[in-house]
Amino acid sequence: MTALTTTTTSTPRASDTEKITINLGYVDLGQIDLLVAEGFYTNRSDFIRTAIRSHLGSHGEALRQVVARKMLVLGLQHFTVAHLSRVQAAGETLQIRVLGLASIAPDVPAELAADTIESITVLGAFHASPAVRAALAGRIH
Known part of the structure; x- marks a missing residue:
């Protein structure tokens, strides 16, 4: 079991945003x-x-302390077939903890994701194909 703390080179654009809806008086x-x-x-x-x-x-200091305590990767975390294949070859699994955006490349097979990802905790947004989401449904927190 490995807690991931690095990013890969093929990442989503930092300028991408997530739409939210709010109600105001x-x-x-x-x-x-x-x-x-x-x-x-x-x-x-x-x-x-x-x-x-x-x-x-x-709330900057409080956020920094919580990020450190929960061992969250801050920012963008993108997982490719090559990255997950290396994890699988090493016989390891990932515990993904991200504050920001975690994404799994669209070409990652659901079976590879299920074999290599032990758990996913994302505070922000998680992008993955419907098949990968289904394969990891019980592991997404």
Whole structure:
């Protein structure tokens, strides 16, 4: 059993984003629109991203401590057929722990993923083919 702490060279673009939906009250939304109209922000999304980054920044030290304690890889983690084949050849399995984006290449066979991935914990987003997701269903936390 190996806790993975390295990334491979074929990674998704860091500029990729995940869409979320939030509900806001009319007054909050109106205040955001006013700030946008006055030129403080480009659009609503710009305001929301800025607010989230600011709030996360105020919890920076706590986040760093939790990331270290939980042994999370911070950022992007991408797994290819070649990478998982090397893990399989070594007779090892992976415990994937990511804060950010974990992705498994679309060409990774479900059987290879099932043979090499012991568990997946992702705080953020996890991208994998439907077949790989099905093969790992009981191991995704």
